[in-house]
Amino acid sequence: MRKRIVFTLMCFFASAQIFCETWENEQIKKSYSVRERTLDRNMMYKFFIENFGNENEDLVIENILNKPSLFGGGCLPYDVEFKEARFSKNNNNWQDGCIYSVYEIGDESFKKMSVLRKAHVDKVCNAYANSPKALNHFLKKQKLNLMSDKSVENIKKVIEVFYSNEEMKKNLTNVTSKMGDLTWEKLVVYLCKSPGWQIL
Amino acid sequence: MNRRDFNKLLGAGFFYPLDKVTGFFRDIFEKEQQNKRYVLFNCIDAPTRWMFDSILKPNDDDEFVPYNMIPTNFKNMGKKPFDFEYEYSFTKVGKYNFPFMWKFELPTPNGLMRPMKDFAENMLIVRGCDMVLDGHEVNNKKLEAPSPGGYSISGIFDDHQKPIFGCITMEGKLEDGTAANAYYSPSYGKTIIKPYVKNYIEHLLEPFRSENVNDENYINFLESIKTNKEQLNIENKKREASILINKNYANMVEKYDFYLKKYQDLINRSIRHTNIKGLTDKKIKGLVLPMTFDKKKHENGLDYKIEDYIGTYKEMSHYIVHDDIRNMFDEAEIIGFAKQMSLAEIILEFDLASSIIVNINSISNYMGLTCHEENLKLIDLGDKIKIDIIDKEELKTLGLVHNADAHETGTLPSLIACTLYWRAIASSIMELKSSISKNKEKYKNTLIHLTTEFEREPDNIDKGSHHGFTGHTSTFFSGSIKELKVIGNIYSKSLDPTDVTPGCGTWGKGAPVKKLDGRNMRYGNIASSIADFLGCKSPMPHRRKVFEYRNGEIVSLIEDAVNKKYDSAILKTEKPT
Numbered sequence: 001m002r003k004r005i006v007f008t009l010m011c012f013f014a015s016a017q018i019f020c021e022t023w024e025n026e027q028i029k030k031s032y033s034v035r036e037r038t039l040d041r042n043m044m045y046k047f048f049i050e051n052f053g054n055e056n057e058d059l060v061i062e063n064i065l066n067k068p069s070l071f072g073g074g075c076l077p078y079d080v081e082f083k084e085a086r087f088s089k090n091n092n093n094w095q096d097g098c099i100y101s102v103y104e105i106g107d108e109s110f111k112k113m114s115v116l117r118k119a120h121v122d123k124v125c126n127a128y129a130n131s132p133k134a135l136n137h138f139l140k141k142q143k144l145n146l147m148s149d150k151s152v153e154n155i156k157k158v159i160e161v162f163y164s165n166e167e168m169k170k171n172l173t174n175v176t177s178k179m180g181d182l183t184w185e186k187l188v189v190y191l192c193k194s195p196g197w198q199i200l
Numbered sequence: 201m202n203r204r205d206f207n208k209l210l211g212a213g214f215f216y217p218l219d220k221v222t223g224f225f226r227d228i229f230e231k232e233q234q235n236k237r238y239v240l241f242n243c244i245d246a247p248t249r250w251m252f253d254s255i256l257k258p259n260d261d262d263e264f265v266p267y268n269m270i271p272t273n274f275k276n277m278g279k280k281p282f283d284f285e286y287e288y289s290f291t292k293v294g295k296y297n298f299p300f301m302w303k304f305e306l307p308t309p310n311g312l313m314r315p316m317k318d319f320a321e322n323m324l325i326v327r328g329c330d331m332v333l334d335g336h337e338v339n340n341k342k343l344e345a346p347s348p349g350g351y352s353i354s355g356i357f358d359d360h361q362k363p364i365f366g367c368i369t370m371e372g373k374l375e376d377g378t379a380a381n382a383y384y385s386p387s388y389g390k391t392i393i394k395p396y397v398k399n400y401i402e403h404l405l406e407p408f409r410s411e412n413v414n415d416e417n418y419i420n421f422l423e424s425i426k427t428n429k430e431q432l433n434i435e436n437k438k439r440e441a442s443i444l445i446n447k448n449y450a451n452m453v454e455k456y457d458f459y460l461k462k463y464q465d466l467i468n469r470s471i472r473h474t475n476i477k478g479l480t481d482k483k484i485k486g487l488v489l490p491m492t493f494d495k496k497k498h499e500n501g502l503d504y505k506i507e508d509y510i511g512t513y514k515e516m517s518h519y520i521v522h523d524d525i526r527n528m529f530d531e532a533e534i535i536g537f538a539k540q541m542s543l544a545e546i547i548l549e550f551d552l553a554s555s556i557i558v559n560i561n562s563i564s565n566y567m568g569l570t571c572h573e574e575n576l577k578l579i580d581l582g583d584k585i586k587i588d589i590i591d592k593e594e595l596k597t598l599g600l601v602h603n604a605d606a607h608e609t610g611t612l613p614s615l616i617a618c619t620l621y622w623r624a625i626a627s628s629i630m631e632l633k634s635s636i637s638k639n640k641e642k643y644k645n646t647l648i649h650l651t652t653e654f655e656r657e658p659d660n661i662d663k664g665s666h667h668g669f670t671g672h673t674s675t676f677f678s679g680s681i682k683e684l685k686v687i688g689n690i691y692s693k694s695l696d697p698t699d700v701t702p703g704c705g706t707w708g709k710g711a712p713v714k715k716l717d718g719r720n721m722r723y724g725n726i727a728s729s730i731a732d733f734l735g736c737k738s739p740m741p742h743r744r745k746v747f748e749y750r751n752g753e754i755v756s757l758i759e760d761a762v763n764k765k766y767d768s769a770i771l772k773t774e775k776p777t
Contacts, residue, residue, distance in 0.1 A: 112388065113431060113434055114434065115364055117389070190421050196427060
């Protein structure tokens with residue numbers, strides 16, 4: 001009987017050990033996984049303008065380029081127009097310039113994803129999805145239009161604008177092609193709002 | 201593997217560190233600590249606080265060594281420059297001796313006043329903490345992240361918290377190298393409000409407006425594409441925020457505007473047109489030049505310079521020649537502070553964030569006639585010297601910023617500016633406390649931390665004060681603090697040869713604490729205590745707590761504050777070169 005009790009206790013501690021090890025490893029993994037690098041304000045700005053055109057540019061400037069505290073991407077120490085409190089499109093290198101103060105030179109390059117950052121990106125994404133002109137620009141770049149067939153191949157073209165990871169592309173194609181009520185607007189806004197493409 | 205080996209392996213399980221097993225359960229427990237809130241008011245640049253909450257003689261039988269450049273008020277204010285004396289006076293608050301300014305009243309809303317002693321309700325002062333290393337940046341960051349490079353107090357605390365924004369930092373004019381900047385969480389990014397943001401509430405709420413949060417398919421989509429937990433959590437919090445904000449937007453904006461006016465009024469009444477007995481009740485005459493002085497020399501034989509004679513009237517590179525220095529504060533302000541306080545009240549009221557870090561700017565725009573140091577000349581008259589203005593046309597009326605890091609600011613502007621500054625802060629925090637305490641449970645679960653990097657050590661000549669980094673004071677307010685308490689020991693007189701002015705009076709240099717095995721208190725001790733209240737892991741777990749949260753109450757774990765005699769064996773740690 002005593003042996004059984006000892007054996008049961010041993011089993012309990014052994015399983016506790018394995019359980020705790022797993023839990024601890026999870027904690028460690030968690031602390032590493034969050035040290036992700038995200039697209040900075042300049043990269044985000046360029047992504048939107050390149051893919052959606054100049055429609056809503058002011059919105060992108062207001063919500064993304066003007067928010068180094070949320071998106072990171074301090075200004076460059078060279079050729080920066082310090083005299084301007086706020087940048088002007090007439091300045092040279094205005095995209096790289098310090099927006100609010102020269103202290104941005106030392107600002108962090110990468111910022112973690114945050115609730116407020118997500119809200120700003122979503123706002124821009126919603127605006128693009130609701131703008132036929134911007135949406136047409138986006139689809140035209142992929143040699144598509146609003147009437148194009150939602151075939152797997154066409155869907156893939158849109159996904160590739162946001163994601164380059166093969167596994168992710170495959171997964172996304174799988175999920176989106178099975179959506180019964182899929183429209184180009186919906187696909188673009190879902191992809192645009194998904195945080196994965198902003199993580200480097 | 202035979203049975204014996206298997207049993208050996210299992211037997212090894214007995215030796216598995218118990219803290220790892222308890223750690224698992226502690227982690228679960230932490231997730232339940234959802235109601236605590238933490239607010240850090242960080243007064244940047246280490247302003248002088250010996251007239252406010254550096255309790256330099258807590259008990260009647262404590263030794264207090266007065267020093268001319270550590271004053272709380274003026275004595276015998278005459279009508280001419282230098283025709284006054286500085287004095288350190290006390291008043292009783294509870295059983296303790298508090299500085300002079302606590303005798304008087306503080307502005308409260310609707311034009312009323314309230315005794316400053318009321319501000320000491322639910323207050324715990326922890327003094328005499330040795331910050332070990334010199335420097336603003338390292339010590340200011342330490343207030344939030346006591347272990348350099350490691351997770352910060354709010355960062356660890358936010359890890360399991362419900363509120364949508366986690367930590368909100370209001371950075372003030374100084375962003376880099378401050379507590380607000382030092383936030384570091386295992387999971388979330390902080391929400392930063394930069395000083396240039398015009399409307400704090402709109403900056404925070406506007407992006408969430410008119411968002412369609414009814415699209416459940418989008419969440420399903422994110423889950424099906426294997427979006428990681430942190431990102432899903434952010435999405436969920438964003439949806440919660442959209443619902444809460446769209447429902448309460450008008451109410452929040454209206455309240456923010458109301459609070460803004462309320463706090464701006466409190467700040468203005470604390471600073472401007474004051475009539476504080478022994479401080480601003482009589483005309484304070486600025487310098488009248490030329491002035492003649494007996495010639496003086498330093499101990500090393502060098503002649504006194506201009507600043508050595510008239511440094512008490514100095515604010516950085518300007519000397520105050522204004523007719524009545526009191527009037528200079530008629531338009532003075534603490535830029536952004538009303539906005540910071542208003543947003544802090546909204547955040548706590550609507551439970552938008554689990555922690556708030558506020559960097560408070562110095563007092564600025566105190567305006568008067570000044571003379572630049574380069575516009576002064578020293579004329580040798582044998583046994584005497586004369587200081588005169590070179591070009592009277594060059595005298596300028598300037599809006600000065602009080603340099604809280606008063607290396608080159610004399611006792612006179614420091615005494616007035618800092619007393620008014622602390623009045624504004626005390627008045628605003630008293631109002632915040634009063635608002636939160638309407639909900640007793642919330643007040644019990646909130647910890648307000650008011651602090652600076654370190655104390656200040658006076659110079660041997662009245663022309664500035666320097667970093668007293670071997671002393672630090674943290675003042676806490678919470679509904680869980682049942683009675684006023686002062687803990688932590690200081691030296692009544694330090695003879696440490698590495699002090700700025702060894703042998704000067706009592707200024708707050710940390711002394712050993714019996715309950716810490718006779719060691720000096722370090723900031724890690726304070727950090728562990730804060731973490732204990734918040735119910736999260738300490739960023740410096742090897743540092744013992746000096747107070748803890750027990751049965752719904754914050755209780756001290758060390759002896760009551762006393763002033764100690766200096767032990768010559770103890771030297772402060774030198775900054776590595």
